[in-house]
Amino acid sequence: MRYSGLKVITEGLFGNKGWGPAWRNPAPKAEYDAIIIGGGGHGLSTAYYLAKNHGLTNIAVLEKGYLGSGNIGRNTTIVRANYYMPGNSEFYSHSLKLWEGLEAELNYNVMHSQRGQLILAHSDGQRDTLARRGNAMINQGDDAELWTLDQVKDFAPYLDFAQTRFPIYGGLMHKRGGTARHDAVAWGYARGADRRGVDLIQNCEVTGIDIENGVVKGVQTTRGAIRAKKVGMLVAGRSSQVAAMAGMRLPIESHVLQAFVTEGLKPIIDSVISFGMGHFYISQSDKGGLVFGGDLDFYASYAARGNLPMVEHVMEAAMTLMPMIGRAKVLRSWGGIMDMSVDGSPIIDKTHIEGLFVDAGWNYGGFKAAPASGWCMAHLMATGEPHEVARRFRLDRFRTGHVMDEEATGSQHNLH
Amino acid sequence: MRIPCPLCGSRDRREFYYYGSEDYLKRPSDQGSIDDLDNQLFLRDNPAGVTRDVWYHEAGCGAWMVVTRNTVSHEVLGSELVAKKKGA
Numbered sequence: 217m218r219y220s221g222l223k224v225i226t227e228g229l230f231g232n233k234g235w236g237p238a239w240r241n242p243a244p245k246a247e248y249d250a251i252i253i254g255g256g257g258h259g260l261s262t263a264y265y266l267a268k269n270h271g272l273t274n275i276a277v278l279e280k281g282y283l284g285s286g287n288i289g290r291n292t293t294i295v296r297a298n299y300y301m302p303g304n305s306e307f308y309s310h311s312l313k314l315w316e317g318l319e320a321e322l323n324y325n326v327m328h329s330q331r332g333q334l335i336l337a338h339s340d341g342q343r344d345t346l347a348r349r350g351n352a353m354i355n356q357g358d359d360a361e362l363w364t365l366d367q368v369k370d371f372a373p374y375l376d377f378a379q380t381r382f383p384i385y386g387g388l389m390h391k392r393g394g395t396a397r398h399d400a401v402a403w404g405y406a407r408g409a410d411r412r413g414v415d416l417i418q419n420c421e422v423t424g425i426d427i428e429n430g431v432v433k434g435v436q437t438t439r440g441a442i443r444a445k446k447v448g449m450l451v452a453g454r455s456s457q458v459a460a461m462a463g464m465r466l467p468i469e470s471h472v473l474q475a476f477v478t479e480g481l482k483p484i485i486d487s488v489i490s491f492g493m494g495h496f497y498i499s500q501s502d503k504g505g506l507v508f509g510g511d512l513d514f515y516a517s518y519a520a521r522g523n524l525p526m527v528e529h530v531m532e533a534a535m536t537l538m539p540m541i542g543r544a545k546v547l548r549s550w551g552g553i554m555d556m557s558v559d560g561s562p563i564i565d566k567t568h569i570e571g572l573f574v575d576a577g578w579n580y581g582g583f584k585a586a587p588a589s590g591w592c593m594a595h596l597m598a599t600g601e602p603h604e605v606a607r608r609f610r611l612d613r614f615r616t617g618h619v620m621d622e623e624a625t626g627s628q629h630n631l632h
Numbered sequence: 633m634r635i636p637c638p639l640c641g642s643r644d645r646r647e648f649y650y651y652g653s654e655d656y657l658k659r660p661s662d663q664g665s666i667d668d669l670d671n672q673l674f675l676r677d678n679p680a681g682v683t684r685d686v687w688y689h690e691a692g693c694g695a696w697m698v699v700t701r702n703t704v705s706h707e708v709l710g711s712e713l714v715a716k717k718k719g720a
């Protein structure tokens with residue numbers, strides 16, 4: 217069924233009886249041409265682009281829970297292309313262009329809203345760094361504007377400009393940045409893949425990877441063995457466990473990242489604002505809740521819930537930046553398991569096992585990456601060659617010294 | 633979360649700096665290969681369950697220690713001084 221405004225009206229007139237499920241619920245077949253492990257944003261978009269761009273439709277996505285039960289449905293939904301380093305810059309630029317056509321492409325409302333993202337500078341040095349980053353973005357063909365203090369004041373009068381501890385010097389505005397509805401991205405890709413014949417298999421946990429003489433043969437699951445010549449691992453925070461089934465150790469450590477949402481409020485924050493001192497970012501959802509987050513809890517964790525010191529830290533950052541937020545009540549907080557790579561950049565690559573591919577290390581920036589990650593992973597799995605814009609995301613780059621430390625924070629998993 | 637320091641006793645997590653997996657202590661010998669370095673610095677088992685990692689009592693006695701804890705339940709099972717470990 218094609219969704220449209222007219223459809224909404226006619227269904228409304230006839231009691232909404234005509235809507236069917238958005239995808240089938242098939243049982244796994246004994247064999248596929250390719251298997252995608254993980255039904256998050258990256259797994260679903262990979263399946264979609266394998267079918268759409270490469271005509272590979274005899275494929276299955278295996279998800280241990282329900283589609284979108286992982287980080288794709290837990291993030292703070294910021295979408296941007298403001299990376300500095302070669303390798304990252306062209307990749308996120310490509311992703312943002314895919315976002316801009318995503319709703320038409322999927323015939324699905326992902327509520328992508330380019331409301332702008334403003335990163336604040338709190339020192340001369342920080343302003344210089346933002347100018348440099350802005351130039352890199354413009355050279356990449358994306359948009360960036362270096363804003364003066366007055367422009368920031370005009371745009372976001374509710375920030376605390378009077379305080380002396382972290383004075384605001386100006387900012388970098390990325391107008392094409394913004395937010396999207398996270399679940400809808402998973403659902404849109406799922407529906408699109410299903411319509412092209414991809415089997416989306418839920419409640420199907422991969423428990424083993426079958427390898428013979430260095431060649432992948434298929435997987436073991438809680439719903440039986442499934443054969444395939446190509447297997448892609450896209451399991452975000454669980455990457456190390458799934459890779460271990462193939463006897464691999466990844467350059468990844470899993471960490472918990474928390475997020476928070478307040479009660480619904482009238483519109484006050486109409487863009488994404490990122491504090492330059494301390495990691496803090498905030499936007500307002502269409503329901504009115506202020507959605508915000510900060511740093512990792514900093515120690516390896518699979519708990520999917522956070523610890524109190526980071527809650528306190530995030531609240532302090534919020535109060536420092538915009539004291540008015542102290543009047544809002546926090547409704548909920550939650551955590552997701554992040555696959556932190558050593559340099560903070562992702563991996564999209566083959567492995568030493570023929571037919572086995574890995575897409576991981578998304579850290580806490582993998583939501584905006586979901587379209588391009590799927591695009592490039594599908595390209596890699598279908599052609600055997602890395603896609604042009606993902607060619608630096610190599611699995612062995614630490615060993616070979618080709619690290620991509622965007623924030624220059626050092627080669628430790630928890631520092632990005 | 634509270635962490636038992638072998639010197640100071642049970643202390644608030646905020647007094648500690650987290651460095652990473654115990655693998656950091658497995659320094660390759662000078663005959664070591666690139667693989668050994670890769671394993672020490674970058675590649676991780678990253679277990680969901682009991683793990684051993686290196687912490688520094690930054691706002692306390694300044695000791696480095698290996699903490700045994702569970703990454704799923706956040707239960708802390710014990711700690712020992714890095715200085716007492718052979719070869720570290």
Ligand SMILES: Cc1cc2nc3c(=O)[nH]c(=O)nc-3n(C[C@H](O)[C@H](O)[C@H](O)COP(=O)(O)OP(=O)(O)OC[C@H]3O[C@@H](n4cnc5c(N)ncnc54)[C@H](O)[C@@H]3O)c2cc1C
Pocket residue numbers: 253254255256257258259278279280281282283284285286287288289290291292293294295420421422423450451452453454458473474475509550551552553554578579580581582583584585586
């Ligand atoms: C609190 C928070 C805030 C964030 N904010 C942002 C943001 O503002 N902007 C941004 O760009 N990114 C953000 N991120 C990061 C982003 O959400 C992730 O990087 C991204 O969603 C990870 O990729 P995914 O969608 O494929 O992961 P997931 O949705 O986690 O998908 C992985 C799937 O694999 C499944 N799986 C695991 N093991 C197995 C197995 N053995 N067998 C079968 N299936 C398995 C899991 O159940 C899961 O559904 C945030 C993350 C969190 C937690």
Ligand SMILES: [Zn+2]
Pocket residue numbers: 637638639640641689692693694695
């Ligand atoms: Zn101590």
